[in-house]
Amino acid sequence: xxxxxxxxxxxxVNIEEKxxxxxxxxxxxxxxxxxxxxxxxxxxxLFGNDVxxxxxxxxxxxxxxxxxxxxxxxxLHFGSSEVNTPGDYADVxxxxxxxALKANIEWVKKDGTIIVNIDAFNEKxxxxxxxxxxxxxxYRRDYNFIEAPITTLxxxxxxxxxxxxxxxxxxxxxxxxxxxYWLFDRPLTYTEKFFEEKFYKVPMVVEANKRVLxxxxxxxxxxxxxxxxxxxxPAKIQSGxxxxxxxNTATAWGLIAASxxxxxxxxxxxxxxxPATEILQELSARKDMGVKTFQAEDExxxxxxxxxxxxxxxxxxxxxxGPGLALKTEASGLAVMTExxxxxxxxxxxxxxxGLPTKTEQSDLLQALHGRSGEAPLVVIAASTPSxxxxxxxxxxxxxxxxxxxxxxxxxxxLANGSEPWRLPRxxxxxxxxxxxxxxNDTNYLPYLRDKETHVRKWAIPGTPGLEHRIGxxxxxxxxxxxxxxxxxxEVMTRHRENKINKVADFxxxxxxxxxxxxxxxxxxxxxxxxxxxxxxxxxxxxxxxIAFIHFHYLWPLPKNTNELLSKFKNIVVCxxxxxxxxxxxxxxxxxxxxxxxxxxxxxxxxxxxxxDKFIQLMEE
Amino acid sequence: xxxxxxxxxxxxxKSDQEIRWCPGCGDHAILNSIQKAMADLEVxxxxxxxxxxIGCSSRFPYYMSTYGFxxxxxxxxAIASGVKVANPELHVWQITGDGDALAIGGNxxxxxxxxNVDLNLILFNNEIYGLTKGQYSxxxxxxxxxxxxxxxxxxxxFQPGELVIGAQGKFFARTIDVNIKLSTDIFIEAxxxxxxxxxxxxxxxxxxxDGVHAALVDKEERENRTIILKHGEPMxxxxxxxxxxxxxxxxxxxxxxxxxxxxxxxxLVHDAYEPNPGIHLMLANMKYPEYPVALGVIxxxxxxxxxxxxxxxxxxxxxxxxxxxxxxxxxxxxIWKV
Numbered sequence: 008x009x010x011x012x013x014x015x016x017x018x019x020v021n022i023e024e025k026x027x028x029x030x031x032x033x034x035x036x037x038x039x040x041x042x043x044x045x046x047x048x049x050x051x052x053l054f055g056n057d058v059x060x061x062x063x064x065x066x067x068x069x070x071x072x073x074x075x076x077x078x079x080x081x082x083l084h085f086g087s088s089e090v091n092t093p094g095d096y097a098d099v100x101x102x103x104x105x106x107a108l109k110a111n112i113e114w115v116k117k118d119g120t121i122i123v124n125i126d127a128f129n130e131k132x133x134x135x136x137x138x139x140x141x142x143x144x145x146y147r148r149d150y151n152f153i154e155a156p157i158t159t160l161x162x163x164x165x166x167x168x169x170x171x172x173x174x175x176x177x178x179x180x181x182x183x184x185x186x187x188y189w190l191f192d193r194p195l196t197y198t199e200k201f202f203e204e205k206f207y208k209v210p211m212v213v214e215a216n217k218r219v220l221x222x223x224x225x226x227x228x229x230x231x232x233x234x235x236x237x238x239x240x241p242a243k244i245q246s247g248x249x250x251x252x253x254x255n256t257a258t259a260w261g262l263i264a265a266s267x268x269x270x271x272x273x274x275x276x277x278x279x280x281x282p283a284t285e286i287l288q289e290l291s292a293r294k295d296m297g298v299k300t301f302q303a304e305d306e307x308x309x310x311x312x313x314x315x316x317x318x319x320x321x322x323x324x325x326x327x328x329g330p331g332l333a334l335k336t337e338a339s340g341l342a343v344m345t346e347x348x349x350x351x352x353x354x355x356x357x358x359x360x361x362g363l364p365t366k367t368e369q370s371d372l373l374q375a376l377h378g379r380s381g382e383a384p385l386v387v388i389a390a391s392t393p394s395x396x397x398x399x400x401x402x403x404x405x406x407x408x409x410x411x412x413x414x415x416x417x418x419x420x421x422l423a424n425g426s427e428p429w430r431l432p433r434x435x436x437x438x439x440x441x442x443x444x445x446x447x448n449d450t451n452y453l454p455y456l457r458d459k460e461t462h463v464r465k466w467a468i469p470g471t472p473g474l475e476h477r478i479g480x481x482x483x484x485x486x487x488x489x490x491x492x493x494x495x496x497x498e499v500m501t502r503h504r505e506n507k508i509n510k511v512a513d514f515x516x517x518x519x520x521x522x523x524x525x526x527x528x529x530x531x532x533x534x535x536x537x538x539x540x541x542x543x544x545x546x547x548x549x550x551x552x553x554i555a556f557i558h559f560h561y562l563w564p565l566p567k568n569t570n571e572l573l574s575k576f577k578n579i580v581v582c583x584x585x586x587x588x589x590x591x592x593x594x595x596x597x598x599x600x601x602x603x604x605x606x607x608x609x610x611x612x613x614x615x616x617x618x619x620d621k622f623i624q625l626m627e628e
Numbered sequence: 629x630x631x632x633x634x635x636x637x638x639x640x641x642k643s644d645q646e647i648r649w650c651p652g653c654g655d656h657a658i659l660n661s662i663q664k665a666m667a668d669l670e671v672x673x674x675x676x677x678x679x680x681x682i683g684c685s686s687r688f689p690y691y692m693s694t695y696g697f698x699x700x701x702x703x704x705x706a707i708a709s710g711v712k713v714a715n716p717e718l719h720v721w722q723i724t725g726d727g728d729a730l731a732i733g734g735n736x737x738x739x740x741x742x743x744n745v746d747l748n749l750i751l752f753n754n755e756i757y758g759l760t761k762g763q764y765s766x767x768x769x770x771x772x773x774x775x776x777x778x779x780x781x782x783x784x785x786f787q788p789g790e791l792v793i794g795a796q797g798k799f800f801a802r803t804i805d806v807n808i809k810l811s812t813d814i815f816i817e818a819x820x821x822x823x824x825x826x827x828x829x830x831x832x833x834x835x836x837x838d839g840v841h842a843a844l845v846d847k848e849e850r851e852n853r854t855i856i857l858k859h860g861e862p863m864x865x866x867x868x869x870x871x872x873x874x875x876x877x878x879x880x881x882x883x884x885x886x887x888x889x890x891x892x893x894x895x896l897v898h899d900a901y902e903p904n905p906g907i908h909l910m911l912a913n914m915k916y917p918e919y920p921v922a923l924g925v926i927x928x929x930x931x932x933x934x935x936x937x938x939x940x941x942x943x944x945x946x947x948x949x950x951x952x953x954x955x956x957x958x959x960x961x962x963i964w965k966v
Contacts, residue, residue: 053964197962250963260957267954274714276706294942295949296957301713304739308706311699311736315679315710318697319718323710341700431963434955469695469711469718472674477643477689479698480682489645490690 024238027086029094030187032180033111034103034124036079037069039180043101044081045426046184050197052251052428055241056085059393059538061093061612062424066281066364073127073135078110087240091538091545093425095614099190101183103127103157105136112146120151122186124179126158155226157182164222165215174212178219185223192238195220247430254393254422255282257429258326258352259289261400263298266322268401269408269440274321276301276312278331281364282420283354286326306334310351314338317347318478320468322404324350329358329371332415333378339413340379343504345478346455346464348407352400355419355534357610366610367420369534370585375415376563376592382501384508386410387562389417391537394429396422399560405440410511411463417562419535419584421612447471454478454488462507512564518557518572522548526555527626529576531602533559533589536613540582543618554622559589565596573597580605580625582618638663641673643693654805654831655684658752659691661808662721665815666694671719678721679708681728684759684833685752688723702733705740708747709934716935719819722749726767727757730786734766741795743934744823748815751788751826754833755840762836774836788828789912789926793905799825800912801925805832806845810856810923817925823933830921844921853916857924862895865920872896873919880910882919900928 030047032040041062052058063080070077084094096116102108104127115121123143133141143152161179168175181198188195199217206212252260266273275298277287291300299321303309310325317323327335332353342349355371357363375387386406390399396418403416445452445465454476455464467474476488484491485499520529522544532540537558544556557572559565573579573593579602581590587604594600605621607613641663649655666676676694680686681704689696695718699707708722729737729751740747756774757763764774764781767788771780792800799821803811811829818825830841844854855865855873863873870886872895883890896907908927914920951957 049962053962055964055966244966246966248959248963248965250958250961260954263957264954272714274710276710293957295945296951296954297942297946299713299938299942301710303706304735307703308709308736308739311703311706312710312713314699315697315707315712316714317710318707319677319711319714321714323714337700338703345697431958433958434953469677470674470715472672475674475693475695477692477696477698479689479696480700481698 024240025098026088026239027084027090027094028099028191028239029082029084029097030099030101031080031082031097031111031114032101032183033078033080033107034180035072035106036065036067036077038079038103039177040079040081040103043180043184044083046198046201047187047193048083048085048426049251050188050193051083051085052249053197054193056087056239057090057242057244058083058085058251058426058428059090059093060426061421064365073104073106073132075106075110075136078107080107080111085239087242089242089244090427091542092612092615095616099187101187103180103183105133105138105142108142109136109138115150117149118151120153121146122153122155122183124157124183125154126156153186155182155186160222160226161219164218168211168215170211170215175215178215181216181220182223182226185220185225186227189224189227195224244428245430249428249430251426252394252397252429253285253424253426254390254396254418255285255354255424256289257394257396258390258400258416258418259286259293261397262290262322262324262350262404263293263296264397264434264437265401265404265440267434268437269322269404269442271320271322271408271442272297272299274299274301274313274316274323275326276303276309276316276323277326278303278306278309280306280328280331282356282423283326283328283331283352285423286352286354306331307338310335310338313349314342314347317342317349318345318469320466320470322348322408324352324404326352326354328354328356328364329362329374330360332371332374336378337380339385340381340383341480342413343379343383343385344480346411347413348411348466349413350400350403350407351413351415353415353417354423355417363610365420367535367612368584368608368610369419369536370588370608371417372533372562372585372588372592375417382505384505384563385412386414386508386511386564387417388414389534389560389562390422391534391558391560393422393425393427397429401437405438406511406514408440408442409463409514410461410507411443411466412508412511417534422535442466444468445471445474447474449474452476453486455483456486457503457507461510462503509564512567515561515564515566517568518559518566520555520557520572522555523553524555524575526553526576527578528554528622529573529579530554530556530622531559531579531581531589531593532556533562533583536582536584539613539615539618542615543622546615546619547622552623552626554626562589562592570597573600578625579603580622582613584608584613636667636670636673638667641666641693643691645690647691648687649684650834652834653684654754654829654833655688655752657805657808658750658811658829658831659688661811662750662815664808664812665819668812668816669819675717676719676721677711678723679704679711680723681733682759683725683728683757685723685725686728702728702731703736704728705733705736705747705749709740709743709745712745712747712935713938716746716939720747722747724749724751726751726753726755726765730766730788730791738791738795741792741797741824741826744798744931746822746933746935747824748818749824749826750815751828752831753788753828754831754837755785756833756837758833758836787913788826790909792826793909793912793927797826797927798823798929798931799925800828800908800927801825802828802830802912802921802923804830804841804844804854804923814925817928821928823931843916853920854923855920857898857900857911857922857926859898859900859925859928862892862897864892864895871920875907880914880919900925901930903929
């Protein structure tokens with residue numbers, strides 16, 4: 008293998024050193040583009056590149072074949088320097104059919120390389136994609152096309168295996184992957200091992216995929232028509248042990264880590280919903296570590312079982328996306344009223360209603376902050392990269408437990424499905440979680456007696472003799488927790504609930520400014536837009552301009568230095584994938600705050616290019 | 629260390645809260661019956677959690693000295709499921725009404741039964757919404773005149789027993805609020821049954837549906853209009869034990885033991901343990917005046933519970949787990965050093 012690799016490499020000419028490369032794999036949903044993309048990402052990460060990925064797929068599992076609506080894409084950005092986004096425009100596009108070309112051509116750099124499965128470019132497919140004539144003829148002027156007969160060669164390569172036609176065609180994604188591996192000098196070993204492990208029970212499938220992968224690799228080597236070879240050296244990244252992780256897996260792991268740290272059973276009551284489902288799936292697989300999961304009959308039962316588990320003494324969580332959060336509204340109010348610890352994960356997607364289930368958006372911020380009946384404050388926090396979903400899930404659990412409150416953790420479709428290399432922490436490095444249990448020997452336990460400093464009540468777990476008590480959704484008498492309709496008591500309790508959440512700010516990290524304190528423009532963001540905004544700001548600073556960036560992870564309560572920091576800047580822009588929800592939230596809570604808004608509602612992340620253009624325009628105004 | 633068994637009395641299960649149900653409400657009797665049953669069950673009160681939804685009946689947990697949770701409308705079954713799965717050692721009681729369980733909570737009701745979570749689900753059925761002051765419920769009889777059906781309802785009621793069996797329920801019993809002895813016995817049996825035990829309590833709402841079950845509690849006639857089923861005993865009833873139930877063709881039939889030539893040997897013998905729910909369904913659906921209304925434990929079939937299956941599965945997969953602690957998981961699979 009190694010000899011062969013050296014052999015092929017020695018044949019290469021015109022190797023172009025690139026700092027960063029963006030590749031987009033695209034085909035019919037069902038063509039295996041997500042798998043192909045993940046294989047390339049993991050191989051590159053193991054090679055030592057920094058990687059960021061962005062799966063972009065339709066809501067339909069198998070949309071009509073060959074149509075633009077059914078195109079599934081997977082973009083990845085890898086480099087020899089720090090990579091913060093999956094990239095705006097692709098250097099290389101793999102298009103398995105004309106529809107994939109049509110859906111993605113606008114995302115390919117001019118002069119970029121496009122690998123097409125030329126077998127799929129027949130009249131029928133060209134028409135189905137909505138082209139009048141063969142698009143390659145027209146695009147050839149601006150792009151480097153590699154026309155590979157992927158279907159034919161895949162079939163030829165497997166014709167002696169006796170596999171059915173459908174199974175044969177299912178492997179053609181490996182042909183494309185083999186070509187891309189050759190293009191970027193990547194070894195095949197990781198992917199070969201993947202098939203050996205995944206399909207060890209079906210040796211034929213292993214053999215077929217390995218053969219086709221190698222065939223693609225050989226094909227790319229053989230045809231001298233390849234216009235370009237790229238070389239991307241390993242990145243100089245902080246030393247440590249790394250793995251590739253997606254936002255949803257990181258979220259699940261953060262919750263497990265918190266339960267271990269707190270010494271509590273983890274319970275997840277949930278109902279499958281895109282794009283949050285993988286969290287429930289991962290936690291269900293982690294029964295091997297004692298995690299209890301409950302796939303409920305609906306979203307409401309998801310949160311309600313979690314509230315029951317919280318009452319019974321678990322670290323309880325429920326996971327959902329926008330419409331599901333709406334269904335959990337009433338029950339989240341119960342968790343506020345009963346002051347039980349609960350983590351509610353909302354993986355945001357395009358809304359309202361069913362909206363864009365597989366696409367990203369940040370339009371649930373106000374729902375998270377205010378979407379409950381009555382005065383019902385709770386803590387809202389947001390992760391900002393796929394890997395720090397781990398940290399913020401851990402933090403959500405820590406706050407929920409230590410402050411006896413529901414916490415909503417906001418992530419989004421972009422973070423959930425995207426992945427990046429993650430420098431692994433060790434459990435010993437994570438902060439302690441101190442749970443405010445009631446003293447089991449307290450003969451006079453009062454469920455709503457509060458800690459003087461934090462206003463937090465004590466948690467008495469059913470099963471403990473002597474601490475029997477009743478809680479519920481009716482208003483409570485201060486201290487005793489008995490049902491109370493006393494008018495003034497309701498005001499006292501409403502203020503207690505508010506103060507308790509406000510006090511959480513004392514335990515949160517303060518906001519930090521990236522960039523110049525005397526900047527001409529302050530950029531504000533929150534949640535999953537971090538990588539794009541950070542990259543845009545970094546590039547503008549490289550050009551010698553003064554710009555600053557503040558990113559919010561804590562949405563409620565706001566960090567204590569919010570007023571102080573924001574008041575230092577006159578020219579501010581808040582960038583969000585919604586109509587300006589954080590901007591509105593800051594206007595209400597930061598005296599004198601005014602800002603420009605930069606908003607996008609296309610179900611897609613920002614691009615670095617559009618952010619830069621906007622920032623420069625605002626700086627020049 | 630020897631464990632001292634403390635004999636509990638019903639009083640031990642009373643809380644210090646003033647009971648706010650209307651005087652004459654059937655709920656008072658049910659509260660007494662449950663407290664008696666709990667005393668007999670000898671489960672220490674810290675091991676008991678009483679979970680309720682919303683409605684008159686759902687105030688119940690406040691009147692108990694155990695752990696209690698008064699939750700939101702319709703969701704008690706889900707919250708109780710969470711409590712039980714979180715800690716299977718707890719004895720979990722769900723208190724609910726016909727509106728709470730069968731209207732807004734209908735989905736959770738059928739699913740908790742389907743899963744067979746080990747709960748004692750006590751369904752107070754007064755065929756009316758009491759707390760909102762007199763609207764019809766999913767168990768109100770067709771044509772019932774209520775505040776939201778001034779011209780009579782035009783919808784058919786649920787039979788709770790039929791729903792329970794339809795959802796693959798393993799335990800269904802029926803009692804009547806005023807019969808404290810029968811209720812206590814049934815609650816004890818329900819508590820001892822592993823799995824979701826549904827007990828329908830025919831309950832009188834003295835304000836908005838007074839006398840709804842009057843025909844069945846009438847002192848002179850109640851024994852002629854109800855039958856108390858006991859496992860292994862022939863289905864005989866009547867003030868003078870002079871009537872019985874037989875299976876004729878595919879239907880149940882009431883026969884006289886004094887005329888018509890039937891003897892006790894011709895009667896059906898109640899088999900609550902029979903997994904096939906056919907006869908149980910017919911018994912649960914018997915309506916006065918054609919039939920006596922069946923009281924007692926109609927169905928009691930052993931089956932594995934959801935909560936113990938969860939525990940067993942976790943125990944099993946943990947044995948062969950590759951990672952025991954979070955550090956193992958973090959550093960498993962495809963990792964690399966820089």
